[in-house]
Amino acid sequence: MSVLLEARHVGKCFGGIQALQDVSLTINVGEIYGLIGPNGAGKTTFFNVLTGLYPKDSGAILLKGSPLPLGSPHLVAEAGIARTFQNIRLFANMTALENVMVGRHARTRASVIGAVLHDRRTRAEESAIEQRAIQLLHYVGIADRANDLARHLPYGDQRRLEIARALATEPALLALDEPAAGMNATETAALRTLIDGIRVDGITVLLIEHDVKLVMGLCDRVAVLDYGEKIAEDIPERVQSNPKVIEAYLGGGIG
Amino acid sequence: MEILLQQIVNGVVLGAVYALVALGYTMVYGILGLINFAHGEVVMVGALTALTAINLLVGSGLPGPVILLIGILAAAPVCLAVGYLMERIAYRPLRNAPRLAPLITAIGVSIILQYLAVLIWGRSYHAYPELLPTAPFDLFGARITPTQILILVLATLTMVGLLLLVHKTRLGRAMRATAENPGIARLMGVDTDRIVSITFMLGSVLGALAGVMVSVNYSIAHYQMGFILGLKAFTAAVLGGIGNLGGAMVGGILLGLIEALGSGYIGDLTGGVFGSNYRDVFAFFVLILVLIFRPSGLLGEKLADRA
Amino acid sequence: MNALLGTSNPRLARGGALLLAVALVLLPLLVGSGFGNAWVRVLDFALLYIMLALGLNIVVGYAGLLDLGYVAFYAVGAYVYAILSSPHLANIPAIAALFPLGLHLPMWLVLPLGAIIAGVFGVLLGAPTLRLRGDYLAIVTLGFGEIIRIFLNNLNRPVNITNGPQGITQIDPIRIGGVSLAKTQDVLGIAVPSLYLYYYLFVILAMLVVFVSMRLENSRIGRAWVAIREDEVAAKACGINTRNIKLLAFAMGATFGGVSGGLFAGFQEFVSPESFQLIDSIMILCMVVLGGMGHIPGVILGALLLTVLPEIFRQGAAPLQVALFGKVVLDPESLRMLMFGVALVAVMLYRPAGLWPSPTRQRELGEMRGNVP
Structure with a gap:
């Protein structure tokens, strides 16, 4: 098994609060890796550091052995990490299709001149973007809503659209921030099938989730954060019985 | 040395005027997070209304300071009404609209007020009569006129009064609550619409006062005086930290000093290439630098999300 | 199309x-x-404003960057044309020694040069503002606009570059293949007056601007602009280099402004800082906003309305007052501005998405109304 992502001693401070402390973890190619922890444990902070939204204070993050580019989220996306957001961030006044087409930005090249001249290469690229976007909408199961504005989609479809948009960037690692938040049981089950399928298609998944059942059922390995520190990293069964983890979750209620 | 001191005196007085106008911007911004672009025009309406009253009384034999006071008292209710109407008609219906909409209506209100002023007072520059003694006092070699002293005193009193109002009264508490979180303030029984209305009216009355002070200081009033004044006062508010009353004062004085010293010395510094005709550029440069490097201003809290 | x-x-x-x-x-x-021909002149100006408004539409309408100093780029384009295509530079001895009559570069060189220089200014003025949004961006751009105007007013010394408040006169009219558009020309046996010649040139260029706008809107770049407008963080996460794409919006918008400015200088044969005031920036912004931000037909409508209606008002108000009251009671120019102000407020209150919004924005508006308690 080869390593896809390696975080080494990552630290992040906000003011006086140590949001992440010495977090190290490795994610292998092809696995679904869960990141759980009580509220405020630093999961989303880790995501934001990972995707370049916040600069990290210390440590290193390597993707396929080379350090992630610093400074800007778009470089991280280009390097191969795509993400969704806890509080869905779609381009509300663009159609579902256009949302996914935007996801192709970093993988396409047309310049202003190309756009204006609309030469053969630009036309080919443009139609490839559209084809791929339609494919992805089919893939997540909302192709029938392609021409609806993102803001008009029902909640569950918005989550799916966000995943399709992230997939459009051709990621090696797909990072999902609480994708099941606010979903009912049926929607969650469908989401589970989708995530499983994404892994089967060769994309590694990093999953932050509150729905512990989903995490335990879906993930190959799970890391637990508490107060910004990693307190466990193991297969779900062993994490569930780890006393530190149980204590972090206030003596049970997990699993 | 005397020249430097004189520039400092002039700068502080100019700054006090900016601070008075800046208070209007800062109060509204503090409560609504909205830049009331039309505030400069309220100041202009105040100056011209007061002038009309003053001109009626100038031959009456009343002492100058009394006439000036009556002028201010005449301008205050007019500006109060303008502030009230402006908020009700142009801003309140748009409180939940995208941010662009209130900006455009504010521009619209500015234009309306400017050209109403043209229709009423015409396009010409109006001279403000001399109402206060003109003989200057000597301040370690620099000259300071009674008008300048009056401006400093009034600005200080206004500032102190406003701070007391905001921090010591029930109304002030309601204002702070509304500024902090209008939704929760409403739940706690604060009539936030009323508070916003009062804030606008209060800001506008201060605008009237500022308008009279500006005109007395420069001895002139004009329908377009509000624009550049408003912009500089806004700069002062941003420099001090918009939404922060003390910040308006600090920002105003600082900007006044920068402008007075800058335009006083730019000729020497650049060997005469740039002269004092670049005076207005200073305010813009300050504004741009502050917004880019410290959008929260000198005394402001973190406003990065709003900037 | x-x-x-x-x-x-x-x-x-x-x-x-x-x-x-x-x-x-x-x-x-x-x-x-x-x-009468005065109205053909109004049409010519309407076309210039359509080009300007479409340029600003890229910045405000697509990328959502509120620019209140846009007229600066119009000014840059106009002054580049004016300086390089008039006797003005002959006042500088070093240049007079080489070109005693001043530089008279041809249009096909000066127009693109003006566009490029304006584009560079767009990037220079855009770069420091990248972190700003909304009202603050509007004020900083307003400041830049005023700074440019102050410089135009004062750069007549130590070296006389702009000729200060007097402006630059005797600018060469636009010539195409040696044919001056400033004179009545014989086309296929028909005498076509100057105003009409300019009209046809401007129509062609305006259509070109529309075409470029449409192509950009429906491209990878256009989608990136709109994505930034909608959610900058999400746009970054999608791999969009928001800094470059925003600068590109500023540059493109400024380029359109520069071209329009050059055309304006050639058309008027005179430029002065008077023509590039804040109120002109406001006018252009209002064309975009009142017409329908981000929607090309709406922006064209906005530009037409805001050029033609005030003209009708200017010419009609005085006679109407004379007919009604026997004399001019209220200054027509002030009345016109007053109506403009009222229209701004009214449109924002009743049609905040503009008179002809793009279909998607219209839907948004309907929803917004429903949500307001």
Whole structure:
């Protein structure tokens, strides 16, 4: 098994609060890796550091052995990490299709001149973007809503659209921030099938989730954060019985 | 040395005027997070209304300071009404609209007020009569006129009064609550619409006062005086930290000093290439630098999300 | 063109395009013979404003960057043309020694040069503002606009570059293949006056600007602009280099402004800082906003309305007052501005998405109304 992502001693401070402390973890190619922890444990902070939204204070993050580019989220996306957001961030006044087409930005090249001249290469690229976007909408199961504005989609479809948009960037690692938040049981089950399928298609998944059942059922390995520190990293069964983890979750209620 | 001191005196007085106008911007911004672009025009309406009253009384034999006071008292209710109407008609219906909409209506209100002023007072520059003694006092070699002293005193009193109002009264508490979180303030029984209305009216009355002070200081009033004044006062508010009353004062004085010293010395510094005709550029440069490097201003809290 | 006409049927679209072309050719003739040549001049200006408004539309409408100093780029384009295509530079001894009559570079060189320089200014002025949004961005751009104007007013010394408040006169008119558009020209045996010649040139260029706008809107770049407008963080996460794409919006918008400015200088044969005031920036912004941000037909409508209506008002208000009251009671110019202010407030209150918004924005508006308690 080869390593896809390696975080080494990552630290992040906000003011006086140590949001992440010495977090190290490795994610292998092809696995679904869960990141759980009580509220405020630093999961989303880790995501934001990972995707370049916040600069990290210390440590290193390597993707396929080379350090992630610093400074800007778009470089991280280009390097191969795509993400969704806890509080869905779609381009509300663009159609579902256009949302996914935007996801192709970093993988396409047309310049202003190309756009204006609309030469053969630009036309080919443009139609490839559209084809791929339609494919992805089919893939997540909302192709029938392609021409609806993102803001008009029902909640569950918005989550799916966000995943399709992230997939459009051709990621090696797909990072999902609480994708099941606010979903009912049926929607969650469908989401589970989708995530499983994404892994089967060769994309590694990093999953932050509150729905512990989903995490335990879906993930190959799970890391637990508490107060910004990693307190466990193991297969779900062993994490569930780890006393530190149980204590972090206030003596049970997990699993 | 005397020249430097004189520039400092002039700068502080100019700054006090900016601070008075800046208070209007800062109060509204503090409560609504909205830049009331039309505030400069309220100041202009105040100056011209007061002038009309003053001109009626100038031959009456009343002492100058009394006439000036009556002028201010005449301008205050007019500006109060303008502030009230402006908020009700142009801003309140748009409180939940995208941010662009209130900006455009504010521009619209500015234009309306400017050209109403043209229709009423015409396009010409109006001279403000001399109402206060003109003989200057000597301040370690620099000259300071009674008008300048009056401006400093009034600005200080206004500032102190406003701070007391905001921090010591029930109304002030309601204002702070509304500024902090209008939704929760409403739940706690604060009539936030009323508070916003009062804030606008209060800001506008201060605008009237500022308008009279500006005109007395420069001895002139004009329908377009509000624009550049408003912009500089806004700069002062941003420099001090918009939404922060003390910040308006600090920002105003600082900007006044920068402008007075800058335009006083730019000729020497650049060997005469740039002269004092670049005076207005200073305010813009300050504004741009502050917004880019410290959008929260000198005394402001973190406003990065709003900037 | 299909998108502009709002049809996807190619035959209908072709017919529509033909109709539009005929209408555009005949328009000045009808206007000129019906209302006099002064109105053809108004049409010429309307076309310049359409180009300007479409340029600003890229910045404000697509990328959502509120620019209140846009007229600065118009000014840059105009002054580049004016300085390089007039006797003005002969006042500088070093240049007079080489070119005693001043530089008189041809239009095909000066217009693109003006566009490029304006574009560079767009990037220079845009770069420091990248972190700002909304009102604050508006004020900083307003400041930049004023700074440029102050410099135009004062750069007549130590070296006389702009000739200060007097402005630059005797600018060369636009010449195409040696034919001056400033004189009545004989075209196929028909005498076409200057105003009409300029009209046809401007129509062609305005259509080109529309075309470029449409191509950009429906491209990878255009989608990136809108994505930034909608959610900058999400746009970054999608791999968009928001800094470059924003600068590109500023540069493109400024380029359009620069071209329009050059045309303006050649058309007027005179430029001065007077023509590039804050109120002009406001006018252009209002064309975009009142017409319908991000929607090309709406922006064109906005530019037309805000050029033609004030003119009607200016010419009609005085006679109307004389007819009603026997004399001019209220200054027509002030009345016109007053109406403009009232219109701004009214449109924002009742149609905040503009008079002709893009269909998607309109839907948003409907929803917004429903949500407001």
